[in-house]
Amino acid sequence: MSVTVATTSSPPKASTGRRQVLAVLGIMAAFSAPTSVIAIKTPAWEAQDEPDHVQNVEVLAAGHWYRIPGSLLHQRSSGVSTRSRFISNELHQPPLYYLLLAAYQRLIGLHSRAVDPGPASFLSLDARRGLYLHHSSSDHRFVLYLRFPNVLLGILTMCLTFLAARLISSDPWTPVIAAAIVAFVPRFVFISSFVTNDNLVNTLGAGLAYAGVRAARPPGRLWVIIVAGLLGLLVITKLSALPALIVLLPVLVARTGWRERTRALAAAIAVIVAVGGWYLIQNDVRYGDPLALSASKHYLEPIGGLGTFGPYVVTNPLRLILYDVPSRIWWEFWHASTMPPYSWPWPASALLWGLMAFALAGLLNRSGANLPRSGVTRAQLTVLASLVLAAFASVWLVAFNTAAYDARLALVGLPALACLAGLGLEHRKVPLRLLLPVAGLGATLVAIYGDVLSVHWNP
Numbered sequence: 001m002s003v004t005v006a007t008t009s010s011p012p013k014a015s016t017g018r019r020q021v022l023a024v025l026g027i028m029a030a031f032s033a034p035t036s037v038i039a040i041k042t043p044a045w046e047a048q049d050e051p052d053h054v055q056n057v058e059v060l061a062a063g064h065w066y067r068i069p070g071s072l073l074h075q076r077s078s079g080v081s082t083r084s085r086f087i088s089n090e091l092h093q094p095p096l097y098y099l100l101l102a103a104y105q106r107l108i109g110l111h112s113r114a115v116d117p118g119p120a121s122f123l124s125l126d127a128r129r130g131l132y133l134h135h136s137s138s139d140h141r142f143v144l145y146l147r148f149p150n151v152l153l154g155i156l157t158m159c160l161t162f163l164a165a166r167l168i169s170s171d172p173w174t175p176v177i178a179a180a181i182v183a184f185v186p187r188f189v190f191i192s193s194f195v196t197n198d199n200l201v202n203t204l205g206a207g208l209a210y211a212g213v214r215a216a217r218p219p220g221r222l223w224v225i226i227v228a229g230l231l232g233l234l235v236i237t238k239l240s241a242l243p244a245l246i247v248l249l250p251v252l253v254a255r256t257g258w259r260e261r262t263r264a265l266a267a268a269i270a271v272i273v274a275v276g277g278w279y280l281i282q283n284d285v286r287y288g289d290p291l292a293l294s295a296s297k298h299y300l301e302p303i304g305g306l307g308t309f310g311p312y313v314v315t316n317p318l319r320l321i322l323y324d325v326p327s328r329i330w331w332e333f334w335h336a337s338t339m340p341p342y343s344w345p346w347p348a349s350a351l352l353w354g355l356m357a358f359a360l361a362g363l364l365n366r367s368g369a370n371l372p373r374s375g376v377t378r379a380q381l382t383v384l385a386s387l388v389l390a391a392f393a394s395v396w397l398v399a400f401n402t403a404a405y406d407a408r409l410a411l412v413g414l415p416a417l418a419c420l421a422g423l424g425l426e427h428r429k430v431p432l433r434l435l436l437p438v439a440g441l442g443a444t445l446v447a448i449y450g451d452v453l454s455v456h457w458n459p
Contacts, residue, residue: 016172020172020176023173024179027158028158028159028183030183031154031155031183031184031189032151032155034189034444034448035151035154035193036148037448037452038193038194038448039147039148039151039194040144041452041453042193042452043132043139043458044117044135044143045115045117045139046130046131046132046457047190047194047196048196049089049090050143050195050196051115051117052088052089052090053090053093053097053197054115054143054146055088055090055115056090056095056098057102057146057195058112058113060095060098060102061106061110061112062112065095067091067286068092068286068287068295069091069299087303088115089303089305091299092300093238094197094236094237095236095279096197096200096233096236096237097199097200097237097238098197100200101195104149105146110142117139118136119132119133119134120132128455128456129455129456129457130458133458134458134459135459146195147193150191150192150194150195150196150199151193153192153199153200153202153203154189154192154202156206157192157203157205157415158182158206160203160206160209160210160415161175161178161179161182161206161209161415161418161419162176162179164178164209164416164419165177165179165418165423167210167213167214167380168213168380168381168384168423169376169422170375171426173430174422174423174425175422177421177422177425177437178415178418178419178423179418180434181417181418181421181436184438185411185414185440186334186335186440186443186444186447187332187333187334187335187336187411188202188411188414190335190447190451191408191411198408201237201238201411201412202414202415204230204233204237204241205234205241205244205387205391205412205413205414205415205416206415207230208227208230208231208247208387208416209415209419211223211227211230212227212250212251212380212387213376213383213384215251215254215383216377216379216380216383217254217379217380218254218255218256220254224251224252224264224268225267225268225271227247227251227268228267228270228275229271231244231247231268231276232275235272235275235276235279235280240397240398240409241394242394243390243391243393243397244387244394245390246386246389246390247383247390248265248268249386250379250383250386251264252264252265253379253382254379293401305404306402306403306404312402312403320399320400321396325395325399325405329392329395329407330349331344331346331349332406332407333408333410333411334349334440335348336406336407336408337447348446351439351443352436352439352440352443355435355436355439356421358436359424359425359436360421360424362423362425362427362428363420363424365427383416387412387413387416388416388417391409391411392413394410394412395407395409395410
């Protein structure tokens, strides 16, 4: 008499874990390839504001401390011994990102050098060959050393997104989908290829998503401190990310009892001040206010850093709030082409926004009874939602101060948005769950061809 042993149809946890790791490694490779192609194929300085960000790095690598100049006469070198006539419009930025890159540059033995992109074509010449008339291979080799650490920051952002999604879902593939959504947003891929402090901001945003969902799960006292520390790091990386401070609210509400909440708030404030307070004090001593708003405005207006060569005034706030900013987010969040040969088509934005709406709509069908089964609590959902809202609010905030506001500022909330989207897709069939990341990857490849490979760069 034979005995038949029943077997389960679900794979063992170890097998699922291995496939999960392989999937993440595949996403990392699929992300690294296009970002590396963009970094290698784009000549030095052709990325948006890259010369300005690199100059900040070079000032620090040369052993000086950059500062907002009091007049245009002192803007040329900002501490670097050079004959360059290049005028940076990023000297008002907080220093953390530049300090890290400068330390990396010193560590690998790369000498500081002048940033001088040379004459620009603007709109008077054939811009299909790039903004600058001459591209130096020496400059390109130098900038590549600074570009590739940004690819690593992009990978770290994706991995932190994966870990955050794994905390809120018992489904093994929801974290993979969330990571893939982040990795294949065209704007994120392009930004990760160049030197810009947005990359560190995005990584810190992913860290906030992870630490926030940990802190929202009691007791989580240590994670409240970590959330506060990350917020302090954001303060000294980019001031446009200040709305992210609202993430503290749902984290504190998740504490049990007002006494515990008060203690957590006091500890959080102390950590934020300890991490980022020195920069605010420096601004107050040097420029007269903690955010250096007046000094930045006085410095940026003459060089067009506010988007115009004159005072920037919002004449119609209602139009700005209800139309100008939303339309720019619609067009620029997924990608923004800076080269005339290729323009980001509206159907691409419509497709990606539609797929994102489809993913988030899945959250509306989840009843309160289903939340514990999926591994997520209302407090954790609130943390992620608040980070997303704060990220988009930063675009509106900057829009009231400069015409040069950009939807890329909202990418600090992309990891949290991807976690919510992955959770909303959790109960969909696999082909439907893959639609958004696959569409993003396809759009990325098209954007690379239009913005990089099809441009006949100046020699």
